[in-house]
Amino acid sequence: MLTNLHRSAALLAFLFIATFMVSTLIAELFLSHASVAEVKQAIVSALFVLVPLLMMTGGSGFALARGRVAALINAKRRRMPLIALNGLLVLVPLAVFLNLKAAQGEFDSIFYGAQGIELIAGALNLWLIGLNARDGLRQRTWSSAAAVTSD
Numbered sequence: 001m002l003t004n005l006h007r008s009a010a011l012l013a014f015l016f017i018a019t020f021m022v023s024t025l026i027a028e029l030f031l032s033h034a035s036v037a038e039v040k041q042a043i044v045s046a047l048f049v050l051v052p053l054l055m056m057t058g059g060s061g062f063a064l065a066r067g068r069v070a071a072l073i074n075a076k077r078r079r080m081p082l083i084a085l086n087g088l089l090v091l092v093p094l095a096v097f098l099n100l101k102a103a104q105g106e107f108d109s110i111f112y113g114a115q116g117i118e119l120i121a122g123a124l125n126l127w128l129i130g131l132n133a134r135d136g137l138r139q140r141t142w143s144s145a146a147a148v149t150s151d
């Protein structure tokens, strides 16, 4: 049950961030400023789902890991605060700032500088979340292998 919640929240969070990045790139490269502004607004609205999803992923992960000592789990424990800090201190403020700038039609060098930082920070979080997903799946494989061996 808790594992299902953890896996689903983790997958959805990953898909949300990947969608933010792909839609940003498509809008910036191929679409109008009005479309960019719509994407920025949609991202800010979607944050109300993404932030709880990440909290659920972290909370259920720490609950699943309680009392367990394993290198893969420890690596996940260490990455989670980085994911949360990068999200809350960099990605959320930048998403709000970019939305305000786009809504006012201010597509200046500050907008594009902030946009560049957002894409890099988003890619970093996607990478860290991907590593946590990989280690979660590896840990699962190892746990089931250990259960089979101990039978």
Ligand code: HEM
Pocket: 003, 006, 007, 010, 011, 013, 057, 058, 060, 061, 062, 063, 064, 065, 068, 073, 074, 076, 077, 080, 083, 129, 130, 132, 133, 134, 135, 136, 137, 139, 140, 143
């Ligand atoms: C965004 C961050 C995270 C992602 C994307 C993620 C992803 C995953 C995935 C895909 C699984 C495999 C689930 C399954 O199909 O059985 C998993 C399992 C697990 N995760 Fe995470 N996780 C994250 C954060 C954490 C954190 C912070 C912890 C706490 C240390 C944690 C602890 C665990 C544990 C203990 C398991 C179960 C391993 C087993 O079945 O033995 N996860 N995680």
